[in-house]
Amino acid sequence: METLRERKKQRTRDALLRAALELFTTRGYEATTVDDIAAAVDVSQRTFFRYFASKEEAAFAVQEMTEAHFVEAVRARPPHEAPMQALRQAVIEGWDGLSEAVSAVVPVELYLRMYRLIESTPVLLAAHLRRSMEVEERIARILAEREGVDVRTDPRPRLVVAVFAGVIRVTERQWSTGEDMGVAAIRELTARYLDQVGPALAEDWRTR
Amino acid sequence: METLRERKKQRTRDALLRAALELFTTRGYEATTVDDIAAAVDVSQRTFFRYFASKEEAAFAVQEMTEAHFVEAVRARPPHEAPMQALRQAVIEGWDGLSEAVSAVVPVELYLRMYRLIESTPVLLAAHLRRSMEVEERIARILAEREGVDVRTDPRPRLVVAVFAGVIRVTERQWSTGEDMGVAAIRELTARYLDQVGPALAEDWRTR
DNA sequence: TGTCAATTGTCAGTGGCTGTCACTAGCCTC
DNA sequence: GAGGCTAGTGACAGCCACTGACAATTGACA
Known part of the structure; x- marks a missing residue:
């Protein structure tokens, strides 16, 4: 300034x-x-x-911040955590610092309304998904470096990230269409859905 | 006619x-x-x-067909298969009938070139991801019905589909940037990547 | 063959986006 | 502190995707 x-x-x-x-x-x-x-x-x-x-760029100016925030949260995870665990913690703990970072630019409430709008406007949703994909790629590279593998030959970094991102997308969608748009709600929902991945993949749902 | x-x-x-x-x-x-x-x-x-x-609609006219093809393939899976298994088979076996269906409209080679273009053109990639999301939603509903659960209360249908779609997206991306764009290549790659999901999620990659 | 309806072309207009050019206001040097 | 320099801006013209309205054409069918 x-x-x-x-x-x-x-x-x-x-x-x-x-x-x-x-x-x-x-x-x-x-x-x-x-x-x-x-x-x-x-x-x-x-x-x-x-x-x-x-x-479009104006519509995503704040998202841009939150994306960067999340990437940093992943980078800052202690190296002993397994990849999936690192992602999980980065998201769940990341929600807190986020509100502060956002409120420096626009009211949090405006950000939330904007998020809802993105989810419900086809062109914006499309752009959002493409941006998310770019974030995924960056995170895959971070994980690969952390774990000492090569993204070009080992598919695992991109796979964990893609799987994780899939769960997050379902979570976000659920959250944005629900009533409680608070930070606590999204954190709780994230944890719950991540825990459901194992059951969803492995079991035969009908034999419970 | x-x-x-x-x-x-x-x-x-x-x-x-x-x-x-x-x-x-x-x-x-x-x-x-x-x-x-x-x-x-x-x-x-x-x-x-x-x-x-x-x-844009013209650009996706052929994709539209392949999407419908895949949705039908899932619907046609025998009901005893577990959800993840049904998705896997639908994709892997679906690749064959696809080429024929496509060639009825445009040369397969043109379709492949178009697919590459979609992956490499930001606006088209964005649209492609949004379309995929719609397909995911349809498939989640099919699975839910198959398994007799309610999509509104049980997150598992959307979760399996999201996880599966994540893997497919990584696969497609890898395939479209590689040399061998044949049907055999994509089928083999799909199977290999799906098998890698377990390892990628569960293990600590460094302790192998 | 004449009537009706579907298909198409023409024209005018809106909105996102870009290039160009001249002008003004802040900055910096002498 | 006067002048030149330059970043930031407005005004204008133009491209392209897309839409509505209306008229002209062409196939269908009695």
């Missing part, structure tokens, strides 16, 4: 992001035009595109 | 689809405009949009 120029820039970006998320979540993503957002901040449409490469 | 009108329509659609895939795979998805496709078939741009709701 050195110079006046930089502060001004930061303020414009913040205002654009805030206005975008606010409009998206109240009016809907598609129903909000870039002109609307620019008008709300009183800048030209061209200026919006100087801060965000696309309308 | 009753009336002349219907035959003509079918021919136009085929020509549009063929031209679209051909242009996409040679020139790239984004670099191909809808006008290009329409011009190649010598119809108006408006006509293209009467056959395909969007440029």
Whole structure:
């Protein structure tokens, strides 16, 4: 935040992001035009595109943070943990620090509304899944390095991550469509679903 | 293929689809405009949009078939198989009938090129993942019915499917970036990766 | 063959996004 | 502290995906 120029820039970006998320979540993503957002901040449409490469990028600006947060959480796990355990702990413990990190940029409540919107808007959901896939790849590489295996020849890093990500996606979806959108709820749900993976895979469900 | 009108329509659609895939795979998805496709078939741009709701829909017209094929394969599995086993067999055995079904519409080789393009084009990959998610949901419901459980209260159907889909996605990705794009290769890779899930999840990789 | 309905082309318009150019406001040097 | 430099911006023109409306054409069927 050195110079006046930089502060001004930061303020414009913040205002654009805030206005975008606010409009998206109240009016809907598609129903909000870039002109609307620019008008709300009183800048030209061209200026919006100087801060965000696309309308979509604005929609995911906060997600970007949470993704980075999670990647770091995995990297910080003690090396004695088995891969699956490391992922589990990173997610479950990661939920806490997240709210703080988010609230530095936008109100947490706005973030939650935005998350719901992403899940329920086809284009955004598609983009979200692709982004998740990129995160998965990064995490697979971290795991591979941790365990001293080569991602190019050993499929296990990508496999654990893909399996884990699958469970998380089911969890997130369930959470975002449910009533209780609190942090405690998602943590509890994550743990429960992860514990269900074994039973779901191994057993014959009918012979219980 | 009753009336002349219907035959003509079918021919136009085929020509549009063929031209679209051909242009996409040679020139790239984004670099191909809808006008290009329409011009190649010598119809108006408006006509293209009467056959395909969007440029994207044309890109996925063949995938649509293969998805339906797979869903049916799962539905047709004998009821005594455990869920994971049913999914495994459906995919592994499903690869065969697929080539025939595809070749009825476009050359298999064009389909393969298109598949590669989807994997390597961000927008298409995103769309592909979202579509896969919809397929997952349908299959989860099929499994739930088979096993007599309720998707709304029992997370296991969605969990198995998500885990399975994760493995398939890793497999497809590996396959599409590799040399051997044959049916035998993908079948072998699928089996191998599915067998690796257990080891990847349970063991501590370093203590082998 | 004439009527009806399905199919198509034309045209105009919206919205996301990009390139260009001129202008203004903050910054920095002399 | 006056001037030049440059980052940031607005205004404008243009591309492309997509849509609605209306008119023209073409196959179906009596």
